[in-house]
Amino acid sequence: MSSRKTSRRVTMMDVAKAAGCSQATVSVVLNGVSDIKISADLKARVIEAARQLGYGVGSVVRHSALEELRGACIGFIVDQLASTPEAVNAIEGARHESWENDITILVAQSQGRAEHEERAIERMLRAGAEGIVYMSIFTRRVSLSPVFDTLPVPLVLLNCYTNENRYPSVIPDEINGGRAATNLLVKAGHRRIATITGETFMEATQDRLTGYRKALTEAGIAYDDTIVAEGSWTPTSGYEATRKLMALADPPTAIFCQNDKMAMGCFTALAEAGLKVPGDISVVGYDDDELARHLRPQLTTLELPHRPMGAWAMRQLAKQSRAPSHPVTKITCALVERASCAPLHAPARD
Template sequence: MKSRTGTKRVTMMDVAKAAGCSQATVSVVLNNVTDIKISPELRSRVLDAARSLGYGLASPIRRAGLEDLRGSCIGFVVDQLATTPEAVNAIEGARHASWENDVTILVAQTQGRAEHERKAVARLLQAGAQGIVYMSVFTRRVSLDPALQDLPVPLVLLNCYTGDDRFPSVVPDEVTGGCLATASLIKKGHRRIGTIVGESFMEAAQDRLAGYREALAQAGIPYDGRLVVEGNWTPTSGFEATRKLLALAEPPTAIFCQNDKMAMGCFNAIGEAGLSIPADLSVVGYDDDELARHLRPQLTTLELPHRPMGAWAIEQLAKKPRPGRHRVHKVGCTLIERASTTRRKPE
């Protein structure tokens, strides 16, 4: 979508920045979702920002092209539904983007098994699906089964991509997310910042660490490998990694945890050491898991953009894309500032 001047593609992130809120809030407002409470003042602010930027001209903002899918259904194929909230959030974003046009989302879970994928796609096509969204819970490059490569309907990849870029695909901008998390601590005066990374074979862990290093480099802070400790996304690994960081001769004054579950373990280790958050250490998480709002103090974290990613996938299907060269579309994460960070104490 272009602005009224026609010079710049206006995105949901642009609206979020202008309104001073998250992308998820913008999605809720612009899709006229009524079962999520948004204050009248914030709703008005989002709509004003959208109008001023040219992102739609009415409330709710209507998505051009979806009328072609009216009364049809779309297949949503995902490897896992129950293990994490990402798939549910993406499906919800897809629903928000399509419900006004009477588009039904049919969901199939395959557990990543090729035979299940083939059967799911065949049955979705039999049910009349006019497009397929293929999602991986973990961000990664995928090798698609031949049954998915030559479909009679458009295919869009969500949270994954192929090596040949044949299909439109969307993933979170994890490098920028890791950079944003780390930069938020640098802006508060922290220069010795530890990070607890996820399993190193995963792209999300690699990219978030790359963002951490990028933020340090931009601030002229030397990278110190002793401040990087590997976890495995669990609270226990966050607890153990934090103990290692606190045992250093020069412990960090802030810790960036690559997910909120490890941040929960980090909180416990800091408390066990007789220290407090954020007076003694600032902590930033990642994911904006529900637990982030239940920790005390509440956790500053990065919100993964799976809802807007789901909406983007539906918009792409409406365009009826053909196989060809498609650049991977990256959606930014939003920093959610809460009470677990503060300015560094002067020495």
């Protein structure tokens, strides 16, 4: 069975396994929860496991980069908090990066409204915020309210950027993500590789499709728009797109779904057609959503790196950079190989 590459991020579950305790215990120890009693021995095991694995406290770079912010307060403004896990993952990444330095993160949801952003900034500065992270749920170019131009503290953009690149900003490397997903299928011998995209106006869709086309070109495979189906990021759209693809006279032998929810719908449509994944057809998703581990077979996918992006934002704030222009930083969407891909014509798995 395939597993993550050794370069994957270390999770609380990894620390829990190494320390011989539950993930909940790890969370209590690493978050400094004082009203829950943990034995000194167990606490020491958790902290040592975290150090050994490089989680939160294990990096010398992390210590030195954030030392200037020790005991500080950081503001985190996001346009939408509740509807998707991306904001929570980014905030978790920021928190994991900074917990040892006793940095407090204040979070506000703006719903993309300038008046909400201005009110949040005013209150965060009043609370002593020494830096602001501004996040968009969807990767995009943003036009910031003028209030951001007069901030007395550093500003970092997460999952978005401006035309002028005036502020440090970080986004996922979606082009190489789409390329990696497609390359995996090419290397498995597939030539008839379909893709189900998200909504075409979104940058993530455009970039993942660009990566898909790059991989095909590099492999000498002609781009065929008849096996490019538009979805809307939902399981239903993945289901309907898969039915159309498999009804073609020359159906694909592999499908790259541009998010895991569409892959879930894809799985259902393939099962209804009597096809087995990956024996009859291989499927790759994107995002590394929690559901990817609960599909059967488990879904090979690309990790959307919001946790690393949150950690990057904290380190960038600590640098206090005031340069007039900043290149947009792109963070790799790591390939997470599981069981939904196989070489072309490989026998079905149980």
